[in-house]
Amino acid sequence: MSEVNYWKIPLDKLPSRGTKYSKDTKIEFRCLTIRDLKYMAAMTESNAREIVDDILRRCLRLTDLRFEDILEIDRLTLIFYLRSNTFMLSNSYQTEFKCPYCEAKVVKTLKPGDLAVRKMEDSVSGSVTIDGGCKVVHSALKKITDPVYKTGDPDVDLILAFTDIDKKIKSENLKDFILNLPADEFSKLLHLAERAKCGILGYADLKCSKCFSDLRVGIDLADSALFNRIHMSTMIRNRVQVSKYCGVDLDDDMPYNEVEMTISVVNELAEKEAESLNQKKNNPGVRR
Numbered sequence: 001m002s003e004v005n006y007w008k009i010p011l012d013k014l015p016s017r018g019t020k021y022s023k024d025t026k027i028e029f030r031c032l033t034i035r036d037l038k039y040m041a042a043m044t045e046s047n048a049r050e051i052v053d054d055i056l057r058r059c060l061r062l063t064d065l066r067f068e069d070i071l072e073i074d075r076l077t078l079i080f081y082l083r084s085n086t087f088m089l090s091n092s093y094q095t096e097f098k099c100p101y102c103e104a105k106v107v108k109t110l111k112p113g114d115l116a117v118r119k120m121e122d123s124v125s126g127s128v129t130i131d132g133g134c135k136v137v138h139s140a141l142k143k144i145t146d147p148v149y150k151t152g153d154p155d156v157d158l159i160l161a162f163t164d165i166d167k168k169i170k171s172e173n174l175k176d177f178i179l180n181l182p183a184d185e186f187s188k189l190l191h192l193a194e195r196a197k198c199g200i201l202g203y204a205d206l207k208c209s210k211c212f213s214d215l216r217v218g219i220d221l222a223d224s225a226l227f228n229r230i231h232m233s234t235m236i237r238n239r240v241q242v243s244k245y246c247g248v249d250l251d252d253d254m255p256y257n258e259v260e261m262t263i264s265v266v267n268e269l270a271e272k273e274a275e276s277l278n279q280k281k282n283n284p285g286v287r288r
Ligand SMILES: [Zn+2]
Pocket: 099, 100, 101, 102, 103, 104, 208, 209, 210, 211, 212, 213
């Protein structure tokens, strides 16, 4: 592979502000390549987390920080850096919803910066006792390789994401254990997790473009929805078109931001060519 460009991510842009990493920590990233996107084409709901983490591992260059020690609350922000720099021409999220006030159908283009974020410094740590006073559960910041629980119950998921209960309680079914706690213990636990919660939140505060009401809109942050998925057929069509117009082959190691630019230039050239052909056809000139 030829020389690859890496860009530095300012640590103070992360929800943790980098305060849990060493003072010499540096996080840099490169853009996704065609090869990365081909790998991602195999993504399904069940392997999405694994594939996104593999991509993140490939694209990050870390100094004085192990990948395993990246905090979970910083993960989405790192992904958004990759995403917005890889898809320069198509990096925005489209979100569509119905305004509850005027019932207009609103289509908004979201930038990563539009998503609500709670910084780590605004979260509150603490502990509670459960199990009749037998077990102390602390608020916790998870690491990127810690288990991620999707139990189908948002309260249980929140408790598992921001406390160390999974390390304190040895239970086959943590969801059932949590849901079967006495009501006061459950609410103490939930309160602990709510206060500890930080990172990118799953909503954006927007305005309706018709009646200008303030709206809070939920955004899908599932791993399978985080990156633009480029179909294999599109990639092949791009390759053929670029080769036809530029006489060059798109290399699998080419950063996708360059691919996007190349394709947009090629499309422009193709359009101009079609236009001039059309003009010739409609106006063949005067024969003498
Ligand atoms: Zn409205």
